[in-house]
Amino acid sequence: MSKPGRQPRVLVVGSANMDLVTRCEALPxxxxxxxxxxxxxxxxxxxxxxxxxxxxxGLADCAFLGAVGxxxxxxxLCDVLRGDGVDTExxxxxxxxxxxxxxxxxxxxxxxxxVVVSGxxxxxxxxxxxxxxxxxxxxxxxxxxxxxxxxxxxxxTAIRESGRGMAILNAAPARPLPAxxxxxxxxxxxxxIEAATIAGFELGAVEPGALQLSGAARDAALARxxxxxxxxxxxxxxxxxxxxxxxxxxxxxxxxxxxxxxxVDTTGAGDTFTGVLAACLxxxxxxxxxxxxxxxxxxxxxEKPGAxxxxxxEAEITARHAAAYAYSGGKHTAAGTGQENRR
Ligand code: RIB
Numbered sequence: 381m382s383k384p385g386r387q388p389r390v391l392v393v394g395s396a397n398m399d400l401v402t403r404c405e406a407l408p409x410x411x412x413x414x415x416x417x418x419x420x421x422x423x424x425x426x427x428x429x430x431x432x433x434x435x436x437x438g439l440a441d442c443a444f445l446g447a448v449g450x451x452x453x454x455x456x457l458c459d460v461l462r463g464d465g466v467d468t469e470x471x472x473x474x475x476x477x478x479x480x481x482x483x484x485x486x487x488x489x490x491x492x493x494x495v496v497v498s499g500x501x502x503x504x505x506x507x508x509x510x511x512x513x514x515x516x517x518x519x520x521x522x523x524x525x526x527x528x529x530x531x532x533x534x535x536x537t538a539i540r541e542s543g544r545g546m547a548i549l550n551a552a553p554a555r556p557l558p559a560x561x562x563x564x565x566x567x568x569x570x571x572x573i574e575a576a577t578i579a580g581f582e583l584g585a586v587e588p589g590a591l592q593l594s595g596a597a598r599d600a601a602l603a604r605x606x607x608x609x610x611x612x613x614x615x616x617x618x619x620x621x622x623x624x625x626x627x628x629x630x631x632x633x634x635x636x637x638x639x640x641x642x643x644v645d646t647t648g649a650g651d652t653f654t655g656v657l658a659a660c661l662x663x664x665x666x667x668x669x670x671x672x673x674x675x676x677x678x679x680x681x682x683e684k685p686g687a688x689x690x691x692x693x694e695a696e697i698t699a700r701h702a703a704a705y706a707y708s709g710g711k712h713t714a715a716g717t718g719q720e721n722r723r
Contacts, residue, residue, distance in 0.1 A: 389440040389519040389662040392655070393535045394427020395501040395526030396446045396461075396471075397480040398453040399647070399687055407487050416485075421453075423460045424482060424687035425501070426524040426552060429648045433655025433677065435464045438694030440519070440662040443467035445511060445535070446527070447504040453479035454500070460688060470511055474500045480526070490643035490682060496553070501527050507534045516542035519662040522654065524550045529561060536564040546661060549612075550654045551578055567614040567661075569654050575617055579608055598635050601625045605633070616671070618653060620646075626671055636671050639679035639704035648687030653678040656697065676701040 402416035427446050434442040444466050448454030450473050457479065461468050480499040486492045504527045507515070515521055515538040523532040536547040550569045551557060554577035562568070570578065601617060605627035608615040614628040623638040656677040660670030677697045684690035692700070 390431075390434045390442045390658050391445060391470075391515055391518040391521050391535070392427050392431040392434065392442060392658075393445045393515075393521060393523040393527070393532060394430065395425040395480055395496075395498075395504075395524065396423075396428040396444075396448055396454075396457045397425035397482040397496060397499075397501070397526075398422070398457065399424035399482045399484050401484045401486060401647070401686065403486050403488075403685075405488065407485055407491065407493055420686070422686045422689060423457050424484075424648065425457070425480060426526050426550065426651050427501075428457060428461060429651035429687045429691065430522055430524065430550070430655035430658070431461060431466045432464045432688055433652045433691050434522075434659040434662075435466050436691050436693045437656045437659040437673075437677065437697060439656075439659040439665070441465070441467070442659075443470060443514060443518075445470040445504075445507075445514075447472045447474050447500040449473070449477050449479040449500045450475050451479055453481070470514060472500075472504070474503055477503055484647060486645050486647065486685070490645045492645065492647050494647070496526060498526065504528060504531050507531065507538070511535075512538045515539055516545075518545055520546050520548060520658045522548045522550070522658045524552050524654075525555055526553065529558065533558075533561050533564065536561065540564045548654070548658050548661070550650070552650060554578070562611045565612045567616065568608060568612040569616045569618065569657065570608070571618045571620070571650060575604065575608060579604075579611065597622075598625075602627065602633055602635060616657065618650060620649075624653070624671055624675060626667070632667065634668060634671060636668075636675055639676050639700055641679035641682050643682040645685040645690065646682050647685075648690060649678045649681045651687065652681040652691050655691075672705045673697060673701050676704055679704065 403418045408414045431444040478499040480501040483495045521539045539545045546566045548567045549565045554574040617625045626634040653674045657674035680692040681690040
């Protein structure tokens with residue numbers, strides 16, 4: 381739970397879904413019917429996941445701006461958000477439209493497929509004066525793409541006009557983006573698929589089973605990050621179990637190996653990374669530390685099933701961060717790899 385007495389510093393503008401999760405021996409191929417070993421309904425949605433990641437990190441108070449239906453799933457999602465200390469004052473309960481759902485299938489290796497039914501998330505339109513005032517008061521506004529792009533644009537424009545604060549866009553699920561939205565985005569967080577959709581290139585850096593990039597793949601990933609800087613001033617390119625690359629127009633370049641993890645379910649790992657990164661930046665943590673902390677949190681999240689149930693809390697993140705990223709001789713290294721981060 382976020383600590384009392386602090387300003388809400390991160391506003392997450394995004395989706396809330398009830399995740400309907402089946403676990404199967406193998407993901408079904410097109411045209412194939414398979415049996416599931418289990419079924420669960422668990423709260424999720426990229427926006428709600430990221431809001432809870434912010435709150436559980438203990439680094440920043442968090443408010444959530446989203447929409448749910450006037451139904452059981454919506455009520456449960458709001459309860460879960462509030463239970464983790466997220467301010468839900470800006471959540472709309474819409475009549476005549478159901479809460480969003482996500483149909484998720486997970487295989488024994490933790491790989492998933494996700495189909496989202498937008499429901500109320502698709503009707504999150506028209507920010508009111510209170511929404512915009514709260515947006516301008518924040519240190520960070522964080523959004524994803526499971527809600528209408530015009531709503532993300534309105535929130536980002538408000539924080540840009542305030543002259544302070546940062547707009548972070550996690551461009552997931554992948555879709556081509558209007559130039560107007562990218563022009564008011566301060567930090568873009570994307571995985572390889574999203575980067576390819578937005579910028580039209582294939583990276584091909586991820587090597588299954590490897591915990592870090594080979595030298596050539598690392599150079600290619602950093603070069604791709606550099607290309608994405610034509611779109612926004614800062615870019616974080618997440619590479620799953622091979623870590624993250626970061627680049628900014630002021631010349632910063634980092635490649636950070638992933639923290640070691642035993643994956644059972646990757647659902648929500650990207651949301652955990654992004655939420656904790658946003659919380660760190662709101663709390664003015666140095667960028668390299670923020671990337672490490674977010675990576676440590678993401679590595680914990682893949683070790684438990686579900687999205688929200690797997691998001692770690694402050695003490696666990698701190699312990700994983702200390703175990704995974706050592707500090708020696710003025711340079712951070714990923715423990716056990718000896719690989720330097722800064723390029
Ligand atoms: O990123 C994981 C999330 O994607 C799930 O919780 C699901 O709801 C979809 O939005």
